[in-house]
Amino acid sequence: MACVHYTKKARGLSLLSGGLDSQLAVCVLHDAGAEMEGVTFSTPFFAPDAARKAAAALGIPLHVVDFTDDEIALIKNPPHGFGGAMNPCIDCHATMIRRAGELMARLGYDFVATGEVLNQRPMSQNRQSLGVVEKASGLVGRLVRPLCAQLLEPTIPEQEGLIDRSKLLGLSGRRREPQFELAKKYGLVDYPSPAGGCKLTEKGFGRKLKDLLCHEGLDERRLVELLLVGRRFRLPDGTGVILGRDANENRLLAERRTPSDTLVAPVSVPGPTALLPRVASDADLEAATRIVCAWSRFDSFPGEITVKIVADATTTERAISRPYLRETFLSFQLT
Numbered sequence: 001m002a003c004v005h006y007t008k009k010a011r012g013l014s015l016l017s018g019g020l021d022s023q024l025a026v027c028v029l030h031d032a033g034a035e036m037e038g039v040t041f042s043t044p045f046f047a048p049d050a051a052r053k054a055a056a057a058l059g060i061p062l063h064v065v066d067f068t069d070d071e072i073a074l075i076k077n078p079p080h081g082f083g084g085a086m087n088p089c090i091d092c093h094a095t096m097i098r099r100a101g102e103l104m105a106r107l108g109y110d111f112v113a114t115g116e117v118l119n120q121r122p123m124s125q126n127r128q129s130l131g132v133v134e135k136a137s138g139l140v141g142r143l144v145r146p147l148c149a150q151l152l153e154p155t156i157p158e159q160e161g162l163i164d165r166s167k168l169l170g171l172s173g174r175r176r177e178p179q180f181e182l183a184k185k186y187g188l189v190d191y192p193s194p195a196g197g198c199k200l201t202e203k204g205f206g207r208k209l210k211d212l213l214c215h216e217g218l219d220e221r222r223l224v225e226l227l228l229v230g231r232r233f234r235l236p237d238g239t240g241v242i243l244g245r246d247a248n249e250n251r252l253l254a255e256r257r258t259p260s261d262t263l264v265a266p267v268s269v270p271g272p273t274a275l276l277p278r279v280a281s282d283a284d285l286e287a288a289t290r291i292v293c294a295w296s297r298f299d300s301f302p303g304e305i306t307v308k309i310v311a312d313a314t315t316t317e318r319a320i321s322r323p324y325l326r327e328t329f330l331s332f333q334l335t
């Protein structure tokens with residue numbers, strides 16, 4: 001009778017953003033003998049679309065985890081602070097790895113992998129930061145970084161022979177040529193730019209987010225999601241104004257209004273809808289009606305402009321005699 005050898009195949013869960021490095025991590029681990037699945041995260045600040053595309057191209061299953069509550073908690077209190085904008089990258093990354101680790105344990109996998117490259121980003125991917133992230137994620141020994149593993153201590157699955165360490169790489173630094181060569185080798189052609197797609201890294205978005213945090217707070221997910229919509233103003237007494245930029249945004253603002261919001265929209269001329277989550281004073285409401293008028297197409301409509309104000313269950317109309325210039329309100333505008 002023939003002798004049969006059973007070899008356990010390592011099963012890993014790889015953080016997949018859709019970027020090149022995250023795709024290469026999967027390819028390298030396949031070469032090292034592991035069976036891989038992807039995990040990605042979804043919040044109002046970044047979408048899983050690129051990861052979905054990458055998983056389909058790599059032919060691996062993808063787990064999509066809603067990360068909104070985690071991200072908001074980190075924005076309120078980032079233990080390791082923010083990057084250049086409102087991006088709590090070190091803690092965000094560590095928490096994603098921790099969530100991936102929880103999924104790993106639930107599904108009975110052997111390790112979590114990432115596409116990090118030592119020293120690729122001076123602040124978040126130096127040796128110390130990699131150690132901080134590994135410790136904060138609670139996955140010490142089970143976190144495999146296949147693109148730079150040769151420069152790091154062997155992980156448990158490597159020590160146990162589940163992954164062939166000799167097939168893992170020793171990339172370091174900011175040069176991207178080695179990754180582009182590997183992309184050719186593995187036939188990867190479609191990948192977004194590194195770190196692209198996260199609104200938290202954008203300074204302009206960060207200003208809006210900070211403003212919301214300081215005024216209405218981040219507990220209402222609807223208001224967090226509405227950060228992606230419209231122009232933003234903060235009026236002198238504290239009222240926030242979200243002003244639609246086109247017909248779609250106007251419709252969305254009207255649809256997402258709750259009974260505690262006030263809606264302002266022109267009736268007699270085409271123009272934007274404004275959503276005011278909380279009205280702090282009559283003076284602010286008056287300013288909001290004038291903002292709506294200033295962004296309306298009043299030029300070809302002589303005379304007064306009529307604006308409707310929807311508050312509670314009541315709709316009232318107000319005549320605005322002279323539209324103000326937009327410049328009047330620019331000091332209140334956030335974006």
Ligand code: SF4
Pocket residue numbers: 046087088089090092093195198200201
């Ligand atoms: S870029 Fe965005 S998603 Fe990525 S670690 Fe930073 S905050 Fe998190």
